[in-house]
Amino acid sequence: xxxxxxxxxxxxxxxxxxxxxxxxHQAQTPEQRKRNAKFAKEQTAKRGKPASEIKKKQNxxxxxxxxxxxxxxxxxxxxxxxxxxxxxxxxxxxxxxVFGGLIFELLSRIFFR
Numbered sequence: 001x002x003x004x005x006x007x008x009x010x011x012x013x014x015x016x017x018x019x020x021x022x023x024x025h026q027a028q029t030p031e032q033r034k035r036n037a038k039f040a041k042e043q044t045a046k047r048g049k050p051a052s053e054i055k056k057k058q059n060x061x062x063x064x065x066x067x068x069x070x071x072x073x074x075x076x077x078x079x080x081x082x083x084x085x086x087x088x089x090x091x092x093x094x095x096x097x098v099f100g101g102l103i104f105e106l107l108s109r110i111f112f113r
Contacts, residue, residue, distance in 0.1 A: 072089075073089070
């Protein structure tokens, strides 16, 4: 669905408005509309209330089970790394983040110019 958005052209001093047709907007899906309505309802319920009265959200639940984190740490500790093991874990994590980011950036530049 192509919507017309009006804007003032920077170089035009005539005061005319032009229809901008280079913006593609898609209509909301029913799921998005439902979630947006729920969010708006929550926000209007919060409006005007002090922070102490606003219901807090539940704590964040990690996407990785504590069991698997424990297994990873215990497997590294079983190798006998000691303090160096925790440094090695930090090195693995840092390397994963850096090189994973580089690979992702490279792929995105190749396929999504």
